[in-house]
Amino acid sequence: xxxxxxxxxxxxxxxxxxxxxxxxxxxxxxxxxxxxxxxxxxxxxxxxxxxxxxxxxxxxxxxxxxxxxxxxxxxxxxxxxxxxxxxxxxxxxxxxxxxxxxxxxxxxxxxxxxxxxxxxxxxxxxxxxxxxxxxxxxxxxxxxxxxxxxxxxxxxxxxxxxxxxxxxxxxxxxxxxxxxxxxxxxxxxxxxxxxxxxxxxxxxxxxxxxxxxxxxxxxxxxxxxxxxxxxxxxxxxxxxxxxxxxxxxxxxxxxxxxxxxxxxxxxxxx
Numbered sequence: 001x002x003x004x005x006x007x008x009x010x011x012x013x014x015x016x017x018x019x020x021x022x023x024x025x026x027x028x029x030x031x032x033x034x035x036x037x038x039x040x041x042x043x044x045x046x047x048x049x050x051x052x053x054x055x056x057x058x059x060x061x062x063x064x065x066x067x068x069x070x071x072x073x074x075x076x077x078x079x080x081x082x083x084x085x086x087x088x089x090x091x092x093x094x095x096x097x098x099x100x101x102x103x104x105x106x107x108x109x110x111x112x113x114x115x116x117x118x119x120x121x122x123x124x125x126x127x128x129x130x131x132x133x134x135x136x137x138x139x140x141x142x143x144x145x146x147x148x149x150x151x152x153x154x155x156x157x158x159x160x161x162x163x164x165x166x167x168x169x170x171x172x173x174x175x176x177x178x179x180x181x182x183x184x185x186x187x188x189x190x191x192x193x194x195x196x197x198x199x200x201x202x203x204x205x206x207x208x209x210x211x212x213x214x215x216x217x218x219x220x221x222x223x224x225x226x227x228x229x230x231x232x233x234x235x236x237x238x239x240x241x242x243x244x245x246x247x248x249x250x251x252x253x254x255x256x257x258x259x260x261x262x263x264x265x266x267x268x269x270x
Contacts, residue, residue: 002209002211004210004211004262005037005038006039006041006205006210007039007213008042008065008192008222008226009041009043009213009214010043010192010215010219011042013216013234014214014215014219014255015255016054021057022058025253029253030060030256033259033263034060034062036266039062039203039205040058040060040062041062041199043065043069043192043212043222044065044068045068045178045182045184045218046067047067047148048064049077052073052075056075061075065192065196065199068148068191069186069191069192069193070082070147070186070195071083081198083147083189083194084146084147084187085144085146085148085149085187086145087143088144090106090144090145090149091144092168092169093106093146094138096165097151100151102151102161103152103153104151105149106144106146106149106150107146107147107150108145108146147186148184148186149184149186150182150184152182152183154181155180161183162177165185171188172188174188174190176217178216178217178218179216184218192218192219193221193225196210196225196226206227211227211228211230212226213231213254213255214229214230214239214243215232215235217239219239220239220242223239223243224242228244229242229245230258231246232246232247232248232250232254233249233252234249
């Protein structure tokens with residue numbers, strides 16, 4: 001296997017367990033990799049504020065790729081890279097969401113706005129993301145250059161919306177399904193792969209020396225960019241089909257298991 005200098009991993013469904021936490025085993029193995037000189041990058045579709053805590057959980061010097069690659073921050077939440085949607089597109093996306101009467105969210109670096117108020121969705125997201133800086137509606141904001149815009153609903157309806165936004169905006173946007181019920185829209189300059197490439201260039205690391213873990217469609221470009229691509233067992237079939245390796249599921253500490261296997265192999269070869 002390649003000499004790995006950087007490991008990038010998705011969070012939900014990949015590194016995190018059923019309780020949306022990093023297990024003690026995964027923490028210990030990632031710490032071990034970091035102590036062996038391997039750069040660790042967390043890469044997620046989550047807002048920055050809902051993912052920074054995991055950098056502290058790992059207690060390592062690292063960066064966070066958030067909003068599916070639209071933003072990179074350090075451990076102190078200092079923004080070092082950002083690719084936002086055009087503000088006019090942000091406004092048009094809100095109108096499309098209203099047209100379909102579907103729950104939607106617009107994310108900025110420090111704020112989270114939700115449209116089409118649905119109490120069960122709000123409670124669900126607040127409980128998972130642990131975010132308290134959110135607002136219902138978009139009437140009181142003047143910045144529509146979102147880091148991410150998100151439609152949430154039934155997959156068939158989301159596919160219909162995807163066709164409309166594709167026809168309306170074309171190459172002016174980039175969208176992905178991070179889950180069958182999540183349609184996420186970004187700047188065309190934003191993706192986990194592009195953000196990872198930015199960090200790889202920063203640290204003068206080639207893609208061949210990168211290991212990446214993921215489980216869903218929004219991880220695909222990142223996995224294809226990495227020299228060593230690893231899908232967790234619970235990943236979507238098309239993701240598993242495109243990865244070089246498959247590890248145990250996120251519920252079985254698949255990320256830590258695979259990294260530990262790699263570290264042990266390297267140790268035996270030295």
